[in-house]
Amino acid sequence: MKKSILQQGKWNPYVVGAGIGILSVLVFLIVDTPLGVSTTVAELGGAVLGLFEGRESVKAIDYWAKYPPAINYGLLFVIAMLVGAFVSAKIAGTFAVEMVPKLWSDRFGPGMGKRALAAFWGGFLLLFGARLAGGCTSGHGISGTLQLAVSGWVFFAVVMLSGIITARILFSSGSKTRNPQQS
Amino acid sequence: MNLPIDKSSTPGLVLAVFFGFIFGFLLDRGRVDRYEVIVNFFRFRDFTMLKIMLAAIVVGGIGVGILNAAEMVTLHIKDLSLGGLLIGGAVFGVGMVLLGYCPGTGIAAIGTGSVHGVIGFLGMIVGAIAYGVSYPWWKAHVLVLGDFGKVRLVDSGVPAVVCWIIILGIAAAILRGPVRKIERGR
Numbered sequence: 001m002k003k004s005i006l007q008q009g010k011w012n013p014y015v016v017g018a019g020i021g022i023l024s025v026l027v028f029l030i031v032d033t034p035l036g037v038s039t040t041v042a043e044l045g046g047a048v049l050g051l052f053e054g055r056e057s058v059k060a061i062d063y064w065a066k067y068p069p070a071i072n073y074g075l076l077f078v079i080a081m082l083v084g085a086f087v088s089a090k091i092a093g094t095f096a097v098e099m100v101p102k103l104w105s106d107r108f109g110p111g112m113g114k115r116a117l118a119a120f121w122g123g124f125l126l127l128f129g130a131r132l133a134g135g136c137t138s139g140h141g142i143s144g145t146l147q148l149a150v151s152g153w154v155f156f157a158v159v160m161l162s163g164i165i166t167a168r169i170l171f172s173s174g175s176k177t178r179n180p181q182q183s
Numbered sequence: 184m185n186l187p188i189d190k191s192s193t194p195g196l197v198l199a200v201f202f203g204f205i206f207g208f209l210l211d212r213g214r215v216d217r218y219e220v221i222v223n224f225f226r227f228r229d230f231t232m233l234k235i236m237l238a239a240i241v242v243g244g245i246g247v248g249i250l251n252a253a254e255m256v257t258l259h260i261k262d263l264s265l266g267g268l269l270i271g272g273a274v275f276g277v278g279m280v281l282l283g284y285c286p287g288t289g290i291a292a293i294g295t296g297s298v299h300g301v302i303g304f305l306g307m308i309v310g311a312i313a314y315g316v317s318y319p320w321w322k323a324h325v326l327v328l329g330d331f332g333k334v335r336l337v338d339s340g341v342p343a344v345v346c347w348i349i350i351l352g353i354a355a356a357i358l359r360g361p362v363r364k365i366e367r368g369r
Contacts, residue, residue: 009212013231016213017238020206024239025246027202028256031195032187035206037287038311045311062322063315073190077203078290084207085216086294092212097296101218101283119299122282123289123306124313125274130286131314132321133271134261137285141236144261146244148336148346151263155272156236160225162276167225170280 009092024146033073034143037081038130040074043067045127107171186255207291216291218283218299225280228369230362237354241347248343260335266328267321282306 005011020035027033047069050058058064089095100115108114130136133155135144141159144152188195213235214220223229250256279285282303284292289307292300314321336346 010214011212013213013234014238016209017235018242019209020213020235020239021242021244021246023202023205023209024243025250028247029250030186030188031190031198031202032257033190034259035202037290041286041307042311042315045308045315048308049312049315061315061318063318073195073199076196076199077206080200080203081207081210081287082290082294084204084209084294085211085291086207087204088208088211089295094211095296097298098218098300099298101299103219103222104283115299116302118281119283119303120306120309122278122280123303123308124310125278125306126282126286126289126303127278127307127310128314129271129273129275129278131271131311131318132267132325133275134264134267136275136287137236137279138287140261141285142239142243143259146240146247147258147260148244148248148343149260149263150331150334150336150338151261151268153336154263154265154268155275158269158272159276159279162273163225163280164227164276166277166280167222171222171226 006091007093009089009094020142021146024143031073034139034147036074036135036139036143037078038127038136038139039067040078041127042131043069043072043074206287207294210288210291211295216284216288216295216297218292218297221285221288222280222283227365230358230366233362234358237358241351241354244350245347248347252343258335260333263331263334264326264329266325266330270325278310 024035027035042063046058046061046064046067049064050069059068086095099112100110104115104118108118126136130139133140134151135141135155137159140149140152140155145156146152188198190196190199210216213231215232215235220229220231224232247256247258251258275285282289284300284303286307289297289300289303293304337343
């Protein structure tokens with residue numbers, strides 16, 4: 001029995017990309033807001049810090065005076081993203097609890113501790129880097145590049161270069177056999 | 184109806200949910216919320232992410248470009264601050280391969296059952312706090328380096344249409360050349 005398009009877990013990447021492109025145009029037109037994620041995570045960081053330090057003292061910090069933590073458009077957008085991915089995976093039957101991804105365990109073993117450490121510091125560097133650069137894959141990589149912003153294209157190029165070098169260091173040494181890709 | 188809608192109004196917040204849902208749904212169907220898909224892009228083994236990004240940039244860019252020419256949208260250009268972009272981008276690239284997601288796809292991945300994605304998200308929060316607290320230092324020493332302000336490719340004098348022809352040409356050359364060759368080789 002042929003699966004309907006809604007049940008197919010993998011859509012053509014060009015169709016998905018075009019969809020995200022159209023979505024970008026709609027958000028510019030309708031809410032005057034480029035797609036972006038990392039600003040919202042920065043605001044969430046301020047909210048979390050506020051739990052420990054008190055909200056008022058966080059608001060006194062330069063950075064969160066600029067990006068005050070709040071229940072706003074960005075936060076709802078990000079929560080809805082998570083829900084959208086959940087609904088998509090549930091409909092397609094691809095939802096699966098993943099503790100350690102296969103590619104990782106093939107290379108570094110199935111231990112959760114090592115993976116957790118990499119995931120935590122990976123996330124740390126992601127947000128630190130994104131805020132330093134002023135955006136992430138969505139804010140710079142898609143919204144910036146599509147407006148022909150030089151900053152977006154520079155970010156895109158630097159991330160690619162850095163990621164390629166990191167992947168080379170992490171995955172090439174030690175693996176004697178070039179494992180054929182099974183995707 | 185007057186556009187744009189105020190994003191802090193109730194309709195704006197409803198739209199945030201709608202747009203976010205669509206974005207998360209599309210990221211999942213594109214499978215870019217999978218660790219392997221992201222990491223294998225940087226290993227030249229899976230070009231899904233590149234295809235999605237290039238398609239999004241071209242379709243979105245032409246759409247926004249036309250609306251901008253018709254004065255129906257406002258552009259939001261981020262500063263070309265080379266200090267922040269080079270260091271931040273390099274740090275971001277390391278984080279993306281370690282975690283196997285970027286911030287958006289990592290959040291989407293949590294919705295598909297990624298437990299290590301949740302740990303990555305906690306790392307993101309702590310990373311955001313670390314940056315926010317140290318922001319005055321970065322602002323004084325790094326963000327000021329090579330700051331050219333809100334520069335666009337068209338400011339070089341090359342018309343937008345020509346920019347898009349060049350971008351499309353390069354994208355097509357990469358996707359039909361090396362990418363296809365590598366994909367055929369497996």
